[in-house]
Amino acid sequence: MTRTDPLSPDALRLIEGSEAEQSALYPPEDRxxxxxxxxxxxxxxxxxxRVKGRALGCCGYAVYEGYAELKRLFAEPEARGTGVAAALIETIEDAARAEGVxxxxxxxxxxxxxAIGFYTRHGYIRRGPFGDYPENPSSVFMEKPL
Structure with a gap:
């Protein structure tokens, strides 16, 4: 796992993959x-x-007052079930914890x-909307103490 510029070619390719999956499921107003x-x-x-030099997943977090928010967790389809996503979520949780989050x-x-199952397996529980999110029937909000 390496901290990476979100505008780097590998990051942009992964974000594009994430966006393609989300746009196939949700209208723009629900993304x-x-x-x-x-x-x-x-x-x-x-x-x-990266696995053998190939970028296979990405994830980030933004720090707000009192919490951090997980952003853009995505693993390429061929990397799913291999532990890439688990390693990413552990990395961002450790990094956030090191910042005092x-x-x-x-x-x-x-x-x-x-995704809901993955987050549940990693200790996240459902909660209501937070931050600037509207009440939205297509959204699921979750959190985990670090």
Missing amino acids: FAFSPQQLVDEEVRFFVA HLMRLETGQLSPA
Whole structure:
């Protein structure tokens, strides 16, 4: 895992893959993922996972008052089930903890049961909307104490 510029070619390719999957499931008004430029502007700590030099997954987090928010967790389809996503989430949780963050939150979608299951297996529990998120029937909000 390496901290990476979200505008690097590998990061942009992974973000594009994430966006393609999300746009196939959700209309634009139900997608709240940061754009690559927002990942930079909001000072997100962004990481890319590489296996044998190939970028296979990405994830970041933004720090807010009292919590951090997980952003853009994505693993290439061929990397799913290999531990890439688990290593990414552990990396960002460790990095956030090292910054003094004690709570990680996230928003995912109701039509993404694999993601909800993954987050649940990693200790995240459901909660209501937070931050600037609207009440939205397609959103699932979760959090985990770090």
